[in-house]
Amino acid sequence: MLEQAASLGFRVQKGFIVTSQQVGDLPPWAFAEPIIVRSAALSESSSAETVGVYDSIVAIGEPAVRAAISNVQRQISEAGEKPYCLLQPYLTKQTFGIAMFGTGSDGHLFICEAGIGNAATSGTGETQRVAVPLWNQAGLTRADRKVRRALLRLHRDLGATSIEWALASSGRLTILQVSTDTLGRPALENVRKHTLRLALPFPQYQRAPVDHGSAVGAAVVAAMAAPGDQCSLGGFRLVRRRSFVAARALQLADIVTVLGRLPLAAFSRVPGDLLLQAFEAQECARDDIRRTLQISLSAPDQALAQAIASELVQVSNLYGRFSRIATTAIELKLETIPRGFKRSLLSTVIGNELSQLNPGDAVHRFSTLGFASLVTFAPGLQPQIDKELISPVIQEVESPLAWIKDKCAVMMMIELGRLRPAIDELCRRGAGDHLLSLLPTYLGEVPVGFDLSEAEPRSVRGLFDDGEPGIRSNAPYAWGVPRSGLDLTLHTPETFTPGSALYLETTDMSHLSLINGAGALIVRSGSVLSHLLQHARRLNIPYVVGAEAEGHIGKPVRIEESGEVLSA
Known part of the structure; x- marks a missing residue:
């Protein structure tokens, strides 16, 4: 999809796809500058089912580059996929981020998170988050608007639902990854x-x-x-x-x-x-x-x-x-x-x-x-x-x-x-x-915070604006928590039992094997669009990012739709 994005006029970092037959035939630039070696498995761009699962490795010089290729291809082969990987020059001194259309109760939102290095995708560093209705540009920075326009156009022309991007200090936007996932956005x-x-x-x-x-x-x-x-x-x-x-x-x-x-x-x-x-x-x-x-x-x-x-x-x-x-x-x-x-x-x-x-x-x-x-x-x-x-x-x-x-x-x-x-x-x-997805009447789930008990007429835009979580906010960000809330026991990875709520310090992908059995995820800090939480959405596991919950570990808790975590 990166090649298609380039054909539409987007700036795409130069790259080289390596197959198992091409390992010995690499371009000269692959050894002349820092390179990032990452997966080009079909399941990443076409369904996002393996997003973040395979390592992305920075390498300098021919021995390190070939070792990184071997490592990434081995991981992909062991998963039963064709071992394609992508070589690209490693970008530095830029802001990196991910932008996505929401799903479920935030399905009307454009969500974008950015930080230094891989902070947004790995969820292990500080990020800045923007979450606004699709039609709303008020309060967005020039950079936010540029990313928003790119995602809307790539969705229109390629069916993209998320992009990873880099932004230079000059304002130049580079598309690093274009994906369509299986999260479902029928509305x-x-x-x-x-x-x-x-x-x-x-x-x-x-x-x-x-x-x-x-x-x-x-x-x-x-x-x-x-x-x-x-x-x-x-x-x-x-x-x-x-x-x-x-x-x-x-x-x-x-x-x-x-x-x-x-x-x-x-x-x-x-x-x-x-x-x-x-x-x-x-x-x-x-x-x-x-x-x-x-x-x-x-x-x-x-x-x-x-x-x-x-x-x-x-x-x-x-x-x-x-x-x-x-x-x-x-x-x-x-x-x-x-x-x-x-x-x-x-x-x-x-x-x-x-x-x-x-x-x-x-x-x-x-x-x-x-x-x-x-x-x-x-x-x-x-x-x-x-x-x-x-x-x-x-x-x-x-x-x-x-x-x-x-x-x-x-x-x-x-x-x-x-x-x-x-x-x-x-x-x-x-x-x-x-x-x-075929019914023109369906506009999505009820936005978080919107009170449908009010009887007076409202515009469609007004209905969704009432559920807007704020452009930039330090409040907890919740996804998938039902309006009735959740009553679970909160555990750390060391004491976690299937069905309980899992408390995590960050959204690091090392926790992927645990989340499949979780009733909910409570994350102290991290990116709501991190690879781990994209998997949580795909598995329909509710999560809250930014909640103060340390004092509730090991105890029954009440998780509100707003993301607040209370003693049960």
């Missing part, structure tokens, strides 16, 4: 689309009064709404708020979409009869698809996720869009009601049937009918009935749009019930991120 593109177009106003959202308890559950239900109406953060759905003018303009655009034209009368009143005809025709076509199209539960992860996402788009474009047209017309009292129309609301017909059964039988009947609740849906959970659905009264309406709105709500439950086995299967495999 990165959606966040960028919502926030990096600085010329556009940011939409206002209000939290829906339900916690799905699942990022996949919330994102799927949000994806069924009309295009652009909802998004999701973690297990919460956010509903877009629009002014009267914006809602009416969008309604007219929706009418053009579903009718293929805009009747002149629609400028003053919404033609319920025309929309009813169009809805029933399109719903009939959709019913044919439902009867014939089956999603294969044995399909590969990506294909299964793509099939689910494709179906959600169809549901949104049909039921979501017609529901939005009807809802806006009813709320603004703009519907033209034809004479002689009278139908029973489908939800009340179903509710009447369920009301005559005991609760257990009602749930079973709800499931056998193929329904899944939009309010309570989460992968792996048994179907639950919305309490508002059960009613002994069958209600008749004379409004085609009121009937359409109700029918859309019922059909969304049926569509979700139809997709539920495929969604459950994907999540059972641990591949829910594949689906989240």
